[in-house]
């Protein structure tokens with residue numbers, strides 16, 4: 001009971017979801033085996049770690065061993081998997097605009113020619129599940145530097161081929177692990193998982209990890225979206 005109260009008191013996303021729900025959600029998400037006390041201890045430890053790192057862009061999100069990768073990986077979107085958009089990789093372009101002194105229009109080849117970072121991290125969906133995967137791609141900070149994004153701008157907005165849009169703060173956008181992912185498990189992103197390019201930002205929850213991105217806009221004020 002003490003452990004549970006601990007978890008509740010330290011509710012992961014206090015303002016968004018009640019602590020008890022979060023504890024349950026994390027228990028389900030992590031698929032933890034063992035006794036209830038073991039489970040709660042593990043959740044508590046995991047919760048501390050997540051609390052310290054997940055929402056603090058100055059810290060690193062945890063990384064995992066290849067053996068910890070979740071297979072099959074889980075799909076999520078605001079529609080069923082069969083409706084994931086079909087994007088032609090040859091004609092696809094990524095626009096970088098807004099508060100930048102060098103607006104960019106990048107092809108997939110342009111992105112592949114940039115520095116790449118590969119990392120095994122956990123995607124955590126607010127709906128109560130998480131999964132470990134390997135994504136590789138271009139650090140978003142690099143793209144922002146090439147575009148000469150205004151340093152004082154507060155947010156980045158992402159627009160997607162399926163009509164989804166979301167935004168993140170600049171500190172999280174420039175965090176070292178935040179990438180515009182081109183590959184999933186060392187292969188080009190499958191259609192359902194965000195082809196041709198998705199945001200992979202392990203310090204943020206799943207819904208910030210925009211898939212099928214077509215436009216990245218640097219802005220001063222927080223925009224709408226998810």
Ligand SMILES: Nc1nc2c(c(=O)[nH]1)N[C@H]1C(S)=C(S)[C@@H](COP(=O)(O)O)O[C@H]1N2
Nearest residue numbers: 074075076077078125160164206207209211
């Ligand atoms: N374009 C787009 N991006 C999206 C979504 C979406 O519906 N459309 N869903 C978000 C949510 S809620 C989650 S949890 C993750 C799921 O990513 P996955 O399908 O790779 O697991 O994508 C996020 N990015």
Ligand SMILES: [Mo]
Nearest residue numbers: 125126206207
């Ligand atoms: Mo999600």
